[in-house]
Amino acid sequence: xxxxxxxxxxxxxxxxxxxxxxxxxxxxxxxxxxxxxxxxxxxxxxxxxxxxxxxxxxxxxxxxxxxxxxxxxxxxxxxxxxxxxxxxxxxxxxxxxxxxxxxxxxxxxxxxxxxxxxxxxxxxxxxxxxxxxxxxxxxxxxxxxxxxxxxxxxxxxxxxxxxxxxxxxxxxxxxxxxxxxxxxxxxxxxxxxxxxxxxxxxxxxxxxxxxxxxxxxxxxxxxxxxxxxxxxxxxxxxxxxxxxxxxxxxxxxxxxxxxxxxxxxxxxxxxxxxxxxxxxxxxxxxxxxxxxxxxxxxxxxxxxx
Numbered sequence: 001x002x003x004x005x006x007x008x009x010x011x012x013x014x015x016x017x018x019x020x021x022x023x024x025x026x027x028x029x030x031x032x033x034x035x036x037x038x039x040x041x042x043x044x045x046x047x048x049x050x051x052x053x054x055x056x057x058x059x060x061x062x063x064x065x066x067x068x069x070x071x072x073x074x075x076x077x078x079x080x081x082x083x084x085x086x087x088x089x090x091x092x093x094x095x096x097x098x099x100x101x102x103x104x105x106x107x108x109x110x111x112x113x114x115x116x117x118x119x120x121x122x123x124x125x126x127x128x129x130x131x132x133x134x135x136x137x138x139x140x141x142x143x144x145x146x147x148x149x150x151x152x153x154x155x156x157x158x159x160x161x162x163x164x165x166x167x168x169x170x171x172x173x174x175x176x177x178x179x180x181x182x183x184x185x186x187x188x189x190x191x192x193x194x195x196x197x198x199x200x201x202x203x204x205x206x207x208x209x210x211x212x213x214x215x216x217x218x219x220x221x222x223x224x225x226x227x228x229x230x231x232x233x234x235x236x237x238x239x240x241x242x243x244x245x246x247x248x249x250x251x252x253x254x255x256x257x258x259x260x261x262x263x264x265x266x267x268x269x270x271x272x273x274x275x276x277x278x279x280x281x282x283x284x285x286x287x288x289x290x291x292x293x294x295x296x297x298x299x300x301x302x303x304x305x
Contacts, residue, residue, distance in 0.1 A: 002170060003290035003297060012170045012178035013075065016050055020071040020182040023166040031164040034068050035107030037187040040125065042114040044105040044184050045191075046070035047198040049085075052078065053177030053206030060085040060198040063191075066102045067095040071182045074198070085198060105184075117188055125188055165197050167204055167214025167264060175268040179206035179214055179228075186219065195219025201229030210236035211268055213245070217261025217277075225252050231265045241265035242273025246305055249275045262287075262304075278304035 002019025010018070024033035024046075031037055038044055048070035049060035059077030062085065064070050076098040077086055086094050096102060117123070118138065127134035130141035165183035172178075181203040185195050196202035196219035204214035205228035213231035215222055227248045234244035245265045252259055262276035262285040276285035283304050290297045 002168060006170065006172065012172045012176050013050060013052055013078075015170045016168050016178045016180035017071050017075050019168050019170075020048065020050075020166050020180050021069055024069060024071065024182055028166055029164050030109070031184060032166045032182050033070075033184060034103070034105040035110045036113075037184040037189075038106075038110045038114040038117075039185070039189050039191050039193070040122075041191050042106070042111070043191070044110050046105070046182070046184055047194060047203075048074045048180070048182040049198040049200060049203055050074045050078065050180040051178065051200060051204060051206040051212075053179070053208035053212060056207070058084045058200040060200065061087070061091040061095075062194040062198045063088040064091045064095070065089065066105060067092055067100050068103050068105065069100060071180055073098065073100060074180070084200070087194070088192070113187065122188070126186070126190055126193070165203070165214075165216040165219075167197075167216050169204070169206065169212035169214055169264060169266045169272075171212070171266055171268060171270055175208060177206040177208045177210075177212040177266075177268065179204035179212040181214055193220075196223035196227075199223055201226040203228065205229045205232050207232050207236070208268065211241065211266055213248075213263055213265045215261065215263045218256075218259050221256045221259045222252060222261050227252065227261075227263055231263060235265060235267045240273065241267050241271050242275065242302075245273050245275035249277050249305060253277060274300070274302045276302065276304040 001022040002015040005015040005018045027033045046064040047062045051058045057078045059074040061073050073095040122138035129144045129147045167181045169179045181197040183197040202223040206212040210232050213228040215227045231244045231248045245263045264274045266272040274287050
């Protein structure tokens with residue numbers, strides 16, 4: 001969809017918006033758009049961002065409720081406000097002012113995912129240091145007086161099967177770069193949780209003087225490292241896109257060796273690459289490429305490191 005927009009003369013931002021928007025409509029993997037990844041209260045909320053690598057403008061929404069086209073709303077943040085990120089109920093009100101309809105984001109599938117989770121004593125979830133024991137009960141929780149400060153490994157809790165994102169980098173014919181993301185976030189997240197996807201430099205980043213990148217995976221860990229920004233800066237220094245992606249993954253591995261995550265990178269000449277962290281059940285990363293050298297959109301695969 002994004003490639004068709006470019007071929008028909010649309011802008012790089014148009015391509016990102018339409019491409020990510022198609023995934024919202026198609027409910028890609030159940031992890032993008034409505035009807036997937038219900039939070040702890042059973043509601044599906046959306047995060048999205050879009051970035052213009054010419055002006056460095058970003059539009060983003062997080063914890064967006066009852067509006068399906070999150071990437072479209074993010075684009076309107078650039079076009080009609082001087083802000084970068086709008087969140088929660090206020091983002092939904094802004095969306096309505098911009099002409100987006102209120103719609104129910106719940107489906108039979110998201111309701112059944114939610115009820116199954118409740119029947120499994122709310123496992124897995126994202127609480128720690130609370131009573132009653134969050135690994136055995138649904139709460140309600142209170143904080144434990146004695147807090148143990150240790151980073152719990154999240155690999156068992158989050159995997160390729162319960163969280164993903166559409167991330168996209170578009171390089172125009174003149175080298176102009178745009179990027180964007182859209183997701184419904186980590187399944188069974190705490191209401192109000194925002195991951196890496198709508199954060200500039202974390203979920204994606206675009207700079208028409210260097211390139212663009214987009215990340216997917218365990219946003220709570222990955223956003224701490226601004227991986228997309230870091231990858232673009234490596235490419236600015238002349239690093240090959242594949243190597244730039246690998247360096248970003250290696251950096252996160254030092255602190256969270258079992259994290260689930262991947263990143264795609266493309267520079268202004270159209271060279272591209274990707275990298276992912278190797279964990280059980282996730283040893284390869286698949287991504288799609290369209291360019292003038294390929295007759296059709298083509299799936300690419302990299303081995304995780």
